[in-house]
Amino acid sequence: KSITVNLKSERGLDLVKNMAKRADVMVENFAPGAIERLGLGYDVVHAVNPSIVYAQVKGFGTGGPYENNLAFDMIAQATGGVMSITGEPDGPPLKPGATLGDTGTGMLLAISILAALYRRRDTGQGERIEIAMQDAMLQYIRVALSNQATYGVAAKRNGSKVISGFAVPSGIYPCKPGGPNDYLYVYTSRTNPVHWRRLLEVIGRKDLIGDPRFDTAAARLKHEPEVDAMIAAWTRQHDKREAMRVLGGAGVPAGAIFDTMELTEDADFEQRGIMQTMEHPTIGPFKMPGWPVRFGGRTPEVKPSPLLGQHTNEVLGEWLSLDADQIDQLGKDKII
Template sequence: MSGENCLAGLRILDLSQFEAGPSCTEALAWMGADVVKIENPKVGDPGRTAGRTDANDALYFLQYNANKRSLAVNLKNPRGLELVKALAATADVMIENFAPGAIERLGLGYEVIRAINPAIIYCQVKGFGAGSPYENNLAFDMIAQACGGLMSITGEEDGPPCKPGATIGDTGTGMLMAISILGAYVRRLRTGQGEHLQVAMQDAILHYIRNAFAYMDRTDGKAAPRAGSRTVGGGNPPIGVYPCKGGGPNDYVYIYTSAANPEHWNRLLKVMGREDLIDDPRYATPVARTEHRAEVDRIVSEWTIRHDKHTAMHLVGSATIPAGAVLDTREIAEDPTFRQRGIRQTMKHPAVGDYVMSGWPVRFSGQAPAITAAPLLGEHGEQVLSEWLSYDAARISELKGNGVVG
């Protein structure tokens, strides 16, 4: 069986928006959780319009809301608020990532929900943690990356701080919350105990740069520096991206020789036809190569530039040396093996049409969980109210007529 039934029966009331919260609940939805997304009846999740090019939901929204259901509820209507509380009473998990204090002002804070459902796992994602001097500040991915230390170690050695391309502040935080939800849920199954989970995006970034703190501690408290394409602290050469034939913006190959395996360097010399340097004292040890970094990089670059990046990766990798061609998104999208392995799948969306996106990368019994379409705004209102609250058609119709649900 694939992963879609792993969390069957787990009900998640999802009041999150944009990416950090939705990436968390999407991960659980891929594994079978019933994720009901509560949205504003007029505009829905702001992510629906982020970068939108036509009247359909933005591709950004599709990326982070696959396999979910949508219920549009007017939270400014007292009956809408009571409806969400009724749903919370039947939920296993509730999650939100509104601006600081917003959920409490709505009347859906932790103490309120816990009084309704003591066993609920109540989850909050914020930019900054409780007790931080910035806990009331707004934050997005790039703010968390800046304040969490990641930008300080990203970029060229002599250049300014740089934002990594991956949205580690958003999706990275979401993954930490997803893992924590699963841990709390396992305990809840054993003991019935609820939980209040809180994670700040700034704090999550610290988790992802632990190596940088280790470097700082090894160097008597010196702040970890930027190291370009090398690892924190620079590593021992050769390490980094080297130019390849073609001259395009991504015609590079990454080569890494580990200090823990001195044979990597000797093997690379053989691949490059430079056996004459195997016993050269200038390059014989990691320390020596670090002292002659520019010369080592020149020797390697003179060889890589004669090959395209795929050939260079094949030749170096075949010699049991870590190497990787720098692939861009188009090259990855056009590689059929990702589709064949289920890593990229087609979402069949009723409005957008067929849309190929990256799914959950972990296989269950050899198969990746399947992708179903991100919901249209309020698409599953009748289903959710019927299944979660046992409302009949007449009651649902009355709620719609009075603007409680969309």
């Protein structure tokens, strides 16, 4: 639910503190030092509710050299290693399209909050949780860090291929009719040689099964341009959906490159509740992804976020037992 409160007024601060007394969780992601200047820092909130889970998101870690710097999603990806491993080998670092800095950090925070609440059931104790967006990014570059640990050098960019560079084939291959996203990702695992043999059968190159130039992952790495050429020659004869269906049906890991419109209009997503149309109070029907986890065989229903301040009166009445006249006066005084 959504309420609006003037945090620069003493009465507004009192309202928030009174709500904090009854709250299980408080989350803030103001700029460094802002929540303390407002008078709602951890020490203040903990004093009024020792059992609260107080969670904070910042760009950089407390005590670090950049702790007072501002950050957004792309800053986190830049400073957290994500951009350094994204892009072509001979090109500059690139920012991935996914919002790893924002969404990725939020997911880790949500998991941590749930863990703190679960522990509180036994201990009755609250918790202060802090997460820095830069720090969070390290959780999403685990393969790159593993490669570095193995070879002693910083992980390199490898385009659309797997970052280790040792899986051949692994990458995108053009499909007809040649649109901007008419590509198929094809991958064969080094630990499962049958993938490669199945792929050769599908693309009509059974004659290469057992050929020492291609029979092992190490051998294919030496002949990578030839491998890519033979796969591309086959994919160019098929559209991406057909190619995915044929290779997938043969037991070869393969995935079409679907754009956002294709995903939005995918009937399967609608049927399974992954893509849902909700009724928004101001813009009407709005289609968007739902929560992808199924509970009891069904995905949760998507509902619109509340409008700004939509539930101010309701929350102040139910949580703080304020009557209509008191709430009305708060509005007149520009507290809410």
